Amino acid sequence: MNKGAANKELSLFARxxxxxxxxxxxxxxxxxxxxxxxxxxxxxxxxxxxxxxxxHPLRDRKETIRYFGASLLDKGILPVFILVENKNTSxxxxxxxxxxxxxxxxxxxKRKAGNSxxxxxxxxxxxxxxxxxxxxxxxxxxxxxxxxxxxxxxxLAVMSDFDYGPTDSAKSLQxxxxxxxxxxxTLTPGRTERGFLYYHLPLDNSLSTPIGxxxxxxxxxxxxxxxxxxTIQLKSxxxxxxxx
Amino acid sequence: xxxxxxxxxxxxxxxIVLVVxxxxxxxxxxxxxxxxxxxxxxxxxxxxxxxxxxxxLDSEQCNYTYTSVRQGAKRIYELGDALCTNNLNVFKDLFxxxxxxxxxxxxxxxxxxxxxxxxxxxxxxxxxxxxxPRFEATIIYECTIEDKSGRVIFVRTIKExxxxxxxxxxxxEIIMQEAVDELFVxxxxxxxxxxxxxxxxxxxxxxx
Numbered sequence: 387m388n389k390g391a392a393n394k395e396l397s398l399f400a401r402x403x404x405x406x407x408x409x410x411x412x413x414x415x416x417x418x419x420x421x422x423x424x425x426x427x428x429x430x431x432x433x434x435x436x437x438x439x440x441x442h443p444l445r446d447r448k449e450t451i452r453y454f455g456a457s458l459l460d461k462g463i464l465p466v467f468i469l470v471e472n473k474n475t476s477x478x479x480x481x482x483x484x485x486x487x488x489x490x491x492x493x494x495x496k497r498k499a500g501n502s503x504x505x506x507x508x509x510x511x512x513x514x515x516x517x518x519x520x521x522x523x524x525x526x527x528x529x530x531x532x533x534x535x536x537x538x539x540x541x542l543a544v545m546s547d548f549d550y551g552p553t554d555s556a557k558s559l560q561x562x563x564x565x566x567x568x569x570x571x572t573l574t575p576g577r578t579e580r581g582f583l584y585y586h587l588p589l590d591n592s593l594s595t596p597i598g599x600x601x602x603x604x605x606x607x608x609x610x611x612x613x614x615x616x617t618i619q620l621k622s623x624x625x626x627x628x629x630x
Numbered sequence: 631x632x633x634x635x636x637x638x639x640x641x642x643x644x645x646i647v648l649v650v651x652x653x654x655x656x657x658x659x660x661x662x663x664x665x666x667x668x669x670x671x672x673x674x675x676x677x678x679x680x681x682x683x684x685x686x687l688d689s690e691q692c693n694y695t696y697t698s699v700r701q702g703a704k705r706i707y708e709l710g711d712a713l714c715t716n717n718l719n720v721f722k723d724l725f726x727x728x729x730x731x732x733x734x735x736x737x738x739x740x741x742x743x744x745x746x747x748x749x750x751x752x753x754x755x756x757x758x759x760x761x762x763p764r765f766e767a768t769i770i771y772e773c774t775i776e777d778k779s780g781r782v783i784f785v786r787t788i789k790e791x792x793x794x795x796x797x798x799x800x801x802x803e804i805i806m807q808e809a810v811d812e813l814f815v816x817x818x819x820x821x822x823x824x825x826x827x828x829x830x831x832x833x834x835x836x837x838x
Contacts, residue, residue: 554756
């Protein structure tokens with residue numbers, strides 16, 4: 387083989403390598419949207435005055451990957467699917483999740499993430515869940531680009547206040563967290579709302595973790611208040627990372 | 631030894647080329663984008679909802695900016711002006727009388743039938759590389775309406791997730807502009823079709 391042909395082959399190989407590198411490093415797959423599969427899973431249900439609330443914690447790693455694009459359980463976040471259905475013909479309800487940690491307090495999630503003494507799972511806002519993801523999710527980007535990109539980025543990061551920002555896969559996960567979150571709504575007769583609440587799990591896996599889910603429903607006219615409370619006991623993870 | 635040095639130099643050069651290519655291909659070099667408000671539609675007065683509205687547009691919302699950092703490239707989106715202009719336009723399109731205040735407690739309670747409090751919950755811009763790349767902008771926006779006594783009569787969260795497939799860095803600005811435009815179309819639709827507001831108007835007219 388002559389030198390010119392060898393160089394041409396090498397150049398083509400380098401280009402393919404670079405392109406594959408970029409595609410693998412930067413690519414993200416959009417997660418599935420909330421579908422009927424979630425509604426038909428085994429969950430917990432309460433009905434009061436024809437207002438139905440159904441909850442289903444996503445305890446399976448595969449399930450969280452399907453709806454969020456990454457395993458949230460590995461980051462200490464348990465997503466709980468909530469469905470609220472107003473089967474009344476005339477009553478309007480204001481439905482809202484309640485919990486001491488739902489205020490969008492900056493830095494609160496970070497404090498909790500580093501606090502191994504937290505005993506039970508606590509409800510956190512989608513913003514706090516986003517912060518946890520930012521700190522713990524490098525995705526495949528750093529693994530794939532690791533040695534090469536660190537060579538150039540690391541000196542920049544050390545010498546200046548250079549901020550690389552979240553990776554594309556972390557951003558994709560953050561977007562899924564905010565887009566699929568369950569928020570306060572008024573429910574007119576026949577209306578259904580769905581979304582996820584996020585619970586911060588204790589870092590110590592050996593603890594059996596109680597999850598307290600509390601939803602408040604207020605009749606818009608009479609101001610009568612109803613509480614829907616669910617207590618779900620999570621046990622330690624099995625070998626596949628699934629909470630039992 | 632000479633070969634090792636040469637290999638090392640090639641590796642360093644390759645890594646620099648890779649980083650520059652990645653910044654160019656994926657992240658770009660950042661920018662500042664001013665998102666514009668949409669034009670107002672002229673709706674005849676007799677088609678408007680007969681309510682006096684106190685619209686709370688605080689300085690936090692009117693100066694709202696969203697900063698996105700992707701691969702070291704910082705992009706600042708100035709959204710505040712568009713949010714406040716569009717809010718005012720949507721409410722003026724739909725309601726008989728709209729007064730803007732910067733604080734919920736401003737104004738006399740008797741002058742207004744309802745108080746509207748819109749606010750941004752969260753914003754996100756995401757690019758999924760591909761041919762062409764997929765730009766996504768997400769805005770989570772909440773609108774609460776209360777009556778004179780502070781009773782909540784309407785709360786809706788609008789989740790706008792706009793997607794375009796496009797080459798070039800222009801996509802970063804276009805996607806956010808389209809998301810904001812679409813967000814207020816959706817908000818307008820939610821307010822106009824709201825059973826809660828219709829019921830409130832019905833009850834208010836019966837009380838008179």
